[in-house]
Amino acid sequence: MSYLSLDHLDDDTLARVLALARKVQQEPISDVLKGKVLGLVFMNPSLRTLASMQAGMAQLGGSSFVLTPGASTWDLETELGVVMDGTKAEHAREAVPVLEQYCDALGLRCFAKGVDLTDDAREPVLSAFSEAGNKPLINLESALDHPCQALADHKTLDDLGIPKDGKIVLTWAWHPKALPLAVPAAVAAMAVRRGMELVVHRPEGFGMPAPVAARIDAQAARGGGSWSETDSPDALEGAHVIYAKSWGSTTAYGDAAGDALLRQGLRSWCVDEDWFTPAQPDAPFLHCLPVRRNVVVADSILDGPRSRVVLQAGNRLHAQKALLWHLLASRGPHDVQ
């Protein structure tokens, strides 16, 4: 079994993995993955994912290795039928089954190219790895998904006591770069599946594109949540939690000049205490990190009591350890429901 998207986990499995995450948080050290090896392929930078995956495997008694195509190893081709006379020296069709012989599961980080939304939406790299292999594959953030983040965020919402049918505002923020849609898409889908009322608060030109909207619709139908989009500050009214994240323009996707034009004059989209005035009292602030201070959110929020971003990132470790246990352990956690 692989873990390419949170959407692929049925409700029972999701509940079991979340319970297991609470268990490993209480008892972090064990040997359930003794002798197991996790291969980690990072095509893009990482801080939390790399560290928590390596620490998590070690704390469960296993180990891991890291490959960085383009740095420690050559770039990998993932398209089929290509005449490989360019810069890419190896194809995923060989690399994946080869690496699978050296480990018990593979993790892959492969950000969006950000040129063509249709192309990114077909998840060309993640799909190529998935099709080339037979062992568990873990999505460590792909073009349009970040299921480890979504799983951890689900636990964070539970930990914070946010009502299952509470209101979550996923707000866009200004950022100097057009960032991928992976986190907003994954978090939105998770939130509505959890049963929440989601408002995506973003400027014109940054709305959820069709494939992402369809995914959120499907998960809302599955979980009983609902969602809408707006650029109005009314969005924040009554929010139980505000989750900030920047992303690139979706109407000018892959068009740097168009994106820059749309982004102009939006530097006021930086979350500060005023944003919380219409929200529920004590509504927490979440962000997947890394976050640019005083660009995406004010110092006063990150340094104040609303910010739970550190707790949130801590849940990456617990959630992923539960996932690794679920995917890789030969003996199950019998004492967990």
Next chain:
Amino acid sequence: MSYLSLDHLDDDTLARVLALARKVQQEPISDVLKGKVLGLVFMNPSLRTLASMQAGMAQLGGSSFVLTPGASTWDLETELGVVMDGTKAEHAREAVPVLEQYCDALGLRCFAKGVDLTDDAREPVLSAFSEAGNKPLINLESALDHPCQALADHKTLDDLGIPKDGKIVLTWAWHPKALPLAVPAAVAAMAVRRGMELVVHRPEGFGMPAPVAARIDAQAARGGGSWSETDSPDALEGAHVIYAKSWGSTTAYGDAAGDALLRQGLRSWCVDEDWFTPAQPDAPFLHCLPVRRNVVVADSILDGPRSRVVLQAGNRLHAQKALLWHLLASRGPHDVQ
């Protein structure tokens, strides 16, 4: 004891290591290397070697660390008597004995410079490491040798039931770059030592140079094999196995323009099903990987039943674990002959 070349293993030791490789393939997890540390120095990129060495140490209960001169650490000088006022901040004469105090064995990858064949043939970097140290040193591919590949390939030939005196065709293939001779030299020497009839199938200008030819001669004499070179497709007649690999021109070694000229018009040297017509029925296709699809070999071969390149790469793990066990374990595999 070090492992710089397969040629250095006597027949008994080779047989024992191959037997041990079959054993660890059956029982991959153990603690024979508990407390042992392998230091890995990569001066060039790696996928299989890095991953299989790290996974192999972990599966045997040990651990490893990775240094990448020029990236995570400074470039290393290896020549003696140099006034080190250039870019290289440390000499192997210090680095090697220092690192040996932190680990039980060192692995080193140091590709050919590809400028002067005589210089590459003296293996300046590998030799410098070997002379500077006292602990086991494992050659992870040097200028003209790749003994971990050769050991694994020996096991692959055994696994596939290729007769000891069978015919192996080592065929050149077109490639956009002038690649090193390490794999063809190591595989050729292994094959004739195994007793095989080797034909090196290559265009004019790509024949085995004198130091490599002398080595193959010596191993053929030792093992009872034989070898020849030709650019004729008759080479493929009756082959039990076709092993493809590209390498740079040996007559225009280090001469980029000359190499490019020789390479011109040779793109038809791309292995496809036609190449197997004169061979034995079901003759397998081997390649050390990474391989460029539709440049070195057609998709149809790699995706078809002839290709055993994944099995072949899997044997890297088993062969290297056997080698590490042989070199590092204080208690031997008593149940293995």
Next chain:
Amino acid sequence: MSYLSLDHLDDDTLARVLALARKVQQEPISDVLKGKVLGLVFMNPSLRTLASMQAGMAQLGGSSFVLTPGASTWDLETELGVVMDGTKAEHAREAVPVLEQYCDALGLRCFAKGVDLTDDAREPVLSAFSEAGNKPLINLESALDHPCQALADHKTLDDLGIPKDGKIVLTWAWHPKALPLAVPAAVAAMAVRRGMELVVHRPEGFGMPAPVAARIDAQAARGGGSWSETDSPDALEGAHVIYAKSWGSTTAYGDAAGDALLRQGLRSWCVDEDWFTPAQPDAPFLHCLPVRRNVVVADSILDGPRSRVVLQAGNRLHAQKALLWHLLASRGPHDVQ
């Protein structure tokens, strides 16, 4: 408890850690750190520190992970109040507490910027990490300190039987670059605290700057040592040990042209056998490494009996393992005083 400077260890703790270092040298393999994880953040290259920290954790039964800001992960901001719209994507205020949730201690390497001495002297990056975190932080070389080196060097002086009140000459040497003051400052402070007579032998323009001099004064007062500076070769008279290291001009700190001018004509500051003529017979040669041969010191010294630089680097492992045991183990080394 963190380990930011050797100065912060009281005498009893220092004695216990040195005793523990001798113990782990005798019995290198144990499981006292089973389940413990060390997070290593390298903002600059490393050979000894990376390898010895990873090997040390493994030999004590624990594990480690490595992050390299600017390579495997994004650059980190450390200044407070910054509007982060430049190249730095994450602030230490988030990164440090997040990473601390994945490990039991953090190690940080953050070299001096070398622009403004006052700025470097406030240790902006190390301080930012220290202030942002709650778990043990280990200084793996900061702007003006290298306490792991100093601890190991203390053990080396003990191992070599250098009298507690012996004479140590810390000599500058020529080098093509203006190197940081971290090692000379740390070694000088350690030596005078150990009770030694220290002479800093350096050309004009390379004297210890005020903050370093004040630190050496304080440690001399604490430990009973004494120190002076000179450019005269008389410095070497009667030395029990000569410790070489290059560093940038302190009067032209951050001024590349001024530094180069001061450095001109100083290539004779390359340690050779003549330097030892006025010293004690058999006075050893030390250097923290990496060292440029025939630039900082002659081949004949490094390849001769005076050089103990390999032993010295070996003590990095033992000293750091003792430190890790001291900082992280739940059960103490009861059999050690």
